[in-house]
Amino acid sequence: MNPLSRREFHQQTLGSLLTWSLLDTLFAKEAFSEEVKLIAARWLTELNAMSLDLKDKKLDPLQWQKQVEALFAKVDLPEMLKFIDFDKLTSDLPQKDRGELSLRPKLPKVEGLPTNLVFGHQVFALNKDRSVVPHGHDNMATAFLMLKGDFRGRQYDRLEDDAKHMIIKPTADKAFGPGTVSTVSDLKDNVHWFQATTDGSFIFNIHVMNVVPGKTGRVYIDPNGEKLSEGRIRARKIDYKEANSLYG
Numbered sequence: 001m002n003p004l005s006r007r008e009f010h011q012q013t014l015g016s017l018l019t020w021s022l023l024d025t026l027f028a029k030e031a032f033s034e035e036v037k038l039i040a041a042r043w044l045t046e047l048n049a050m051s052l053d054l055k056d057k058k059l060d061p062l063q064w065q066k067q068v069e070a071l072f073a074k075v076d077l078p079e080m081l082k083f084i085d086f087d088k089l090t091s092d093l094p095q096k097d098r099g100e101l102s103l104r105p106k107l108p109k110v111e112g113l114p115t116n117l118v119f120g121h122q123v124f125a126l127n128k129d130r131s132v133v134p135h136g137h138d139n140m141a142t143a144f145l146m147l148k149g150d151f152r153g154r155q156y157d158r159l160e161d162d163a164k165h166m167i168i169k170p171t172a173d174k175a176f177g178p179g180t181v182s183t184v185s186d187l188k189d190n191v192h193w194f195q196a197t198t199d200g201s202f203i204f205n206i207h208v209m210n211v212v213p214g215k216t217g218r219v220y221i222d223p224n225g226e227k228l229s230e231g232r233i234r235a236r237k238i239d240y241k242e243a244n245s246l247y248g
Contacts, residue, residue, distance in 0.1 A: 044114065044117065045114055047071075047119065047206070048114050048117050048118055048119065050064065050067055050068075051064070051118045051119045051141075051208045052118050054141060054208055054211060055118060055208065055210070055211060055212075060187075061141055061185030061186060061187045061188070061211065062185065062187055062188060064141050064183075064185065064208075065141070065143075065183040065184075065185055065188060068143045068181070068183055068206075069143075069181050069183055072143070072145050072179075072181040073181070077147070077178050077179040090125070090200075090202070093125055096126075096127075096130070098130060098244055098245075098248035099126075099130060099131065099132075099133060099244045099248035100124040100125065100126045100130065100131070100132050100203075101124070101125040101126070102122045102123070102124060103122060103123040103124075103125060104121075104122050118208060119206045119207060119208045120206065120207045120208075120209065121204075121205065121206050121207075122205050123147070123202060123203065123204060123205070124202065124203040124205055125200075125201070125202050126149075126196040126201045126202075126203075127196060127199050127200070127201070128196055128197060128198055128199045128201075129195065129196065129197075130195070130196050130248060131193060131194060131195040131196070131247050131248055132192075132193070132194045132195075132203070133193065133220065133240070133243040133244055133246075133247045133248050134154075134191065134192070134193035134220065134221050134222070134223045134235075134243060134247055135191065135192070135193075135218045135219060135220045135221065135243065136156075136158050136166060136168075136190050136191040136218070136219040136221060137184055137185075137186070137190055137191075137217075137218060137219070138186075138215050138216055138217055138218075138219055139186065139209070139210060139211050139212060139214055139215060139216040139217075140184070140185075140186075140207055140208060140209055140211060140216055140217070141183070141184065141185045141186075141207070141208040141211055142183065142184045142205065142206065142207040142208070143181065143182070143183045143184070143204075143205070143206050143207075144181065144182040144183075144192075144194065144203050144204065144205055145179070145180075145181050145203065145204035146176045146177060146178050146179065146180045146181070146201075146202075146203055147178060147202040147203060147204055148178055148200065148201060148202045149178070149196055149197075149198040149199070149200055149201025149202060150175060150176070150177050150178075150196070150197045150198045150201065151175070151176040151177075151194045151195060151196055151197060151201060151203075152173070152174075152175060152176075152194070152195045152197055153172065153173075153174060153175075153176040153182060153192065153193070153194045153195075154170065154172065154173045154192065154193045154194075154223070155170070155171045155172040155173075155182065155189040155191065155192045155193075156168040156169060156170050156171060156189070156190070156191035156192070156223065156233075157169045157171050157188065157189065157190060157191075158186075158190035158191050159232065163237075164236065164237055165225070165234050165235060165236055165237060166191070166219065166221050166234075166235045166237060167228070167232055167233070167234055167235070168191050168221070168223065168232070168233050168235050169230070169231050169232050169233070170231060170233075171189055172189070175197075176194070182194075185211075186211070191221065191223070191235075193223065193247065195247075218240075219237060220237070220238050220239060220240055220242070220243040221235040221236065221237055221238060221243075222235055222236045222238055222242075222243070222246060223235050
């Protein structure tokens with residue numbers, strides 16, 4: 001197979017980058033040429049097909065996580081951010097005093113872009129010490145791409161549930177910088193908590209709800225719970241208000 005030209009590589013990595021929520025923001029500000037819009041539409045179509053395969057059980061959640069991680073790994077993030085002038089595009093965004101600011105502009109009409117995407121998408125904006133608060137997921141598959149800034153990311157496997165508690169076990173506690181990725185499913189790293197360690201930090205998020213028919217959504221917890229054997233923690237289930245008060 002012939003190696004990709006620089007232009008082809010940039011088109012593919014740009015497609016990977018624009019597959020997620022920043023695409024909405026940039027389109028809304030009319031920052032892209034028609035050529036770039038068509039490239040982005042092609043990659044959105046591929047992600048949509050991948051997520052449909054997850055819901056149709058052609059991919060299991062672990063396979064979906066691996067494919068999304070592989071897609072993000074192709075992004076030459078610094079060069080792409082310079083190319084799209086991301087600093088200028090996000091310079092006027094407000095920031096919340098606690099927790100994350102969720103940006104959800106609408107996708108424009110672009111030839112070749114699916115009109116009913118199976119995944120949701122948003123951009124989280126955070127200041128230093130603000131968090132995407134600790135939570136697990138019911139019947140969801142999600143992915144984070146660290147776009148700008150630095151984060152402390154803590155991830156946990158979800159082992160058991162009862163009405164008031166969740167038994168979790170830490171799987172990661174490490175620094176996440178631009179271009180790094182975290183994925184979540186019911187089978188792996190179901191619980192996560194990301195705290196910005198720099199001002200002006202941004203995360204791409206995509207989420208596939210209702211992987212199978214049934215209840216879906218976030219489950220907020222207090223991970224600083226009772227320590228059990230083998231590194232497990234009995235975490236109290238809480239609501240978003242308390243989670244944001246404790247950790248936002």
